[in-house]
Structure formats: structure tokens, C-alpha cells
Amino acid sequence: MLLYNIGIYLFAAGMRLAALFHPKARLWLRGRKHIFRRLREAIPEGERIFWVHAASLGEFEQGRPLIEAVRAGHPEYKILLTFFSPSGYEIRKNYPGADYIFYLPADTPRNARRFLRTVRPEIAVFVKYEFWLNFLKQLRRSGCRTFIVSAIFRPDSVFFRWYGGIFRRGLRTFERLFVQNSDSELLLDNIGISNISIAGDTRFDRVNAIAASARRIGIAERFAQGGGHVFVAGSTWPPDEELLAELIARRPGMKFIIAPHEIDPARIERLRGRLGCPSARYTECTEETDLSGVRVLFIDTIGILSSVYRYADYAYIGGGFGVGIHNILEAATFGLPIAFGPNYGKFREAREMIALGAARSVRECGELNDWLEALESDPQLYEHTRRLSARYIGENKGATEKIMRYIFGKR
Known part of the structure; x- marks a missing residue:
């Protein structure tokens, strides 16, 4: 002692x-x-x-x-x-x-x-x-x-x-x-x-409550409307963003919402400059902002990511190229197919969701793109994956x- x-x-x-x-x-x-x-x-x-x-x-x-x-x-x-x-x-x-x-x-x-x-x-x-x-x-x-x-x-x-x-x-x-x-x-x-x-x-009880009381995020809702699947990437770090930048270039018909783990305006601006497509920052938008041509929306504020997942068709959770992934349950509670980087072994929920077929670990953009391609081309597989994700939350409350x-x- x-x-x-x-x-x-x-x-x-x-x-x-x-x-x-x-x-x-x-x-x-x-x-x-x-x-x-x-x-x-x-x-x-x-x-x-x-x-x-x-x-x-x-x-x-x-x-x-x-x-x-x-x-x-x-x-x-x-x-x-x-x-x-x-x-x-x-x-x-x-x-x-x-x-x-x-x-x-x-x-x-x-x-x-x-x-x-x-x-x-x-x-x-x-x-x-x-x-x-x-x-x-x-x-x-x-x-x-x-x-x-x-x-x-x-x-x-x-x-x-x-x-x-x-x-x-x-x-x-x-x-x-x-x-x-x-x-x-x-x-x-x-x-x-x-x-x-x-x-x-108890996190399963928490995320279930989040889904039940998810807030309407007007800017994200308007961004998600108007066609095209929406891909939400939460709690991202620079290695995740390298992968996402390549994915955005590969999938011009998809919309992306990115919520960096650390809200550094300079880093967000550098990433925006690299993307080569129209983008916007959440805090700079109003209800009147025209988002019709925007392909990437950056969430540069704290406290709304768990509600933003409600507008997603797919989710990616950051941290998997560092010490470990962040919270995947907030996305799973909305019945989303989920992807993340390779460092997930310490997280029981990640291992179990992969075993179920509700989640996928990827090491590079090609794997992530192939996973999306398989789900987009097979509506039955996509709906089955969504059900698996939502059921996992329900069975662990x-x-x-x-x-x-x-x-x-x-x-």
C-alpha cells in the first residue's frame, strides 16, 4: 500500500x-x-x-x-x-x-x-x-x-x-x-x-433510451433528404478520416456526415480542403442554409451525434486504427449496419456483432467499399443486417x- x-x-x-x-x-x-x-x-x-x-x-x-x-x-x-x-x-x-x-x-x-x-x-x-x-x-x-x-x-x-x-x-x-x-x-x-x-x-439501457428520445436535428434532417444513402462516421480520428476521404471520392452518389472525436476547426478545414467536394460545418449552418449541393456535413459540436445516427443508412465508428473503437451501440440501437477499424478486440459488443453479421471490421478503404457495395446491391441482406443490429440491442437490455x-x- x-x-x-x-x-x-x-x-x-x-x-x-x-x-x-x-x-x-x-x-x-x-x-x-x-x-x-x-x-x-x-x-x-x-x-x-x-x-x-x-x-x-x-x-x-x-x-x-x-x-x-x-x-x-x-x-x-x-x-x-x-x-x-x-x-x-x-x-x-x-x-x-x-x-x-x-x-x-x-x-x-x-x-x-x-x-x-x-x-x-x-x-x-x-x-x-x-x-x-x-x-x-x-x-x-x-x-x-x-x-x-x-x-x-x-x-x-x-x-x-x-x-x-x-x-x-x-x-x-x-x-x-x-x-x-x-x-x-x-x-x-x-x-x-x-x-x-x-x-x-447498462450501456444497452442507455442507448435504448437515446433511441426512444432521439432529438430532431433539423440541419442533419434536411441534409439527409433528397435522395442518396447517408453514411454517418462518428468519433473519427485522422487515420479514419484518411480512409473516409478515399471512400467519399469512390462513392459520388452517397452523402456523408462526419463527427470528429476532437473538434478542432483547423483540422476540419484541412480535411474539407482535401475532399474536393462541397461540404459544410454544422455550426455554420442555419435552418435557411441551402444544403442541396452539399455532400459532406461535419458535426463540429458536442452532444448531438447519438441523435444524428437516426438519419443514417450506414455507420462507421472511429478509433479502430488507434487504441480502440468508440461507442458502437449508439449506432446499433437505430438498426444500422456498422463498420470500424481493426483494433476492436477489447470490445465484447464489437466481437459479438461481427459474429452475428451486423458489423464489419475493415483495414482499408477497399474493404469498406466492398462491404457497402454488397449491402447496397442486395436489399434483403441490408434489411437482415439492420434487424440483426437492432435485435442485438434489444436482447441485451x-x-x-x-x-x-x-x-x-x-x-
Whole structure:
């Protein structure tokens, strides 16, 4: 534990140094300034606190169905939402579904004790990962009921290494670990962790809710009208965009909506210049903008991609030429055939959708073009692929209900 604590102190010191140069590090540091005073001022004594911690934006979306279920079914609780990363906090700091939203202090022994004395949570939920050992230790001492939801474990994780003893002890602080699949259950069982339930992944509940309440995006809707299939590429990185630029040249009859993962105006403008066809940026359009000759629409704002998929005939998800693909479920919930790059092995849903025939991994533009050609030339195959994609979402819903039944005593 000593080495772990030294690592935490060194990390915090490194962030203070990085804050001199990097905006995200400055946000990380600034958001934790005077945090205990701000917590005391925000949270009155005597409130029953349901605490949800998410590392970043993706984990927040994963935990959101549970937050909303608690809000709807158990108004006796006030919901505290914490984030580790600025990319989560800064985007969702005004989320109306939580009563209090803060950064999580660095996981030092003193911070963990002060945080729990100040907040006094009755129930704590960690989403997917974030195994902060000092917080877990103090949660156990305080008697707070502690859970992890939508967790997934892999054989190369620290818990299963010879040096992972302190992390294995951390797992034993949870009252229940709600895991996504039987592989995770087996791995945990092999190290003597038995307080496990296979509940599935709450992201399926989230994307199902997104589809049910998808917003009308007027500019995207007008762009999609007027003939031609619409290809939506979400969360793209430069290697994805290299492939897409070639695809756009190959398929002059298709319309493209591209939502880069990082909204850098200069990068978008460079890409527009390379395409050699009429394009537009979403934020520069109005309801009066003539989109009749535009072939590529760039989504250069945050928060609408999940609704934009409703206008697609095909979807491509970025990240597969880097560390891994982004969220494919937001597209699948609209029953779309989906493609992505080759680095998808860590993502269960990607592997399963490929096995079903609802998705395709591609390494270069020719493979992507051939996949589109096969689907466009065979309407029955296209409709079958759409049904497979939508059915996959439908068959994997229900994790939130299972978790709620356990936590609130309806097992």
C-alpha cells in the first residue's frame, strides 16, 4: 500500500507540473481547489446520499440509466456524481439528473477520510472501473454499501498478476460486483471473489433510451433528404478520416456526415480542403442554409451525434486504427449496419456483432467499399443486417433493472 500511496502523491505532483503547459491538467487541478469547503457548503447534514463515481464521459453515460432509475424510484436519496477526468466533469457539470456534481479528490488516505466524513454516502457505486484503494478502504470502514456496475475484467488486468494483492483486497471491499459477462465472473472466481452477479452492461439501457428520445436535428434532417444513402462516421480520428476521404471520392452518389472525436476547426478545414467536394460545418449552418449541393456535413459540436445516427443508412465508428473503437451501440440501437477499424478486440459488443453479421471490421478503404457495395446491391441482406443490429440491442437490455433489484432489496 505504501508504493500505491507514493504513486498517488507522485501523480498529483505531476499534474501540478503539467498544469503549467496543458489545459486539461489545469482543469483537473482547478476543479479540485478548495473541494472540501465546497462540498461542505453544498451538501447539508442529514441528507441520504447515493454516490455515483464515473471516470469520464463514457462511464457517465454507462452509469446514467442507474442514476435516472434512482432519481425516479427513490426520491429519498440525493445523488452525488463525481468525475476523475475533466472530459467528463466539464461536459456534464450541469447535468440535471444529479443533485451535486464534483471532481473526485486524489486518492490519498487523508483525502479519502475527509471526503467520506463530509459527504457521508449511504450507497456508493463505481462505474466499470476506477479502483481507488484508499476510498474503497474508507468506504468499508464507514459501513457504506459499495458496488461496482458494468465491470469487465480481462486476464491481463493487475488483479490477476502476482503483484496485484492490494488490488485483489480492494475488490473484497465491494458488497457486490455487477459484471458484464461470464468470463469476468470466472476470472474473479479463480482468485476467490464470489460476491458477483452477471448483470450485463447498462450501456444497452442507455442507448435504448437515446433511441426512444432521439432529438430532431433539423440541419442533419434536411441534409439527409433528397435522395442518396447517408453514411454517418462518428468519433473519427485522422487515420479514419484518411480512409473516409478515399471512400467519399469512390462513392459520388452517397452523402456523408462526419463527427470528429476532437473538434478542432483547423483540422476540419484541412480535411474539407482535401475532399474536393462541397461540404459544410454544422455550426455554420442555419435552418435557411441551402444544403442541396452539399455532400459532406461535419458535426463540429458536442452532444448531438447519438441523435444524428437516426438519419443514417450506414455507420462507421472511429478509433479502430488507434487504441480502440468508440461507442458502437449508439449506432446499433437505430438498426444500422456498422463498420470500424481493426483494433476492436477489447470490445465484447464489437466481437459479438461481427459474429452475428451486423458489423464489419475493415483495414482499408477497399474493404469498406466492398462491404457497402454488397449491402447496397442486395436489399434483403441490408434489411437482415439492420434487424440483426437492432435485435442485438434489444436482447441485451435490462442490466439497470437487475442492479436496482439487488441494491433496493427486491432480489
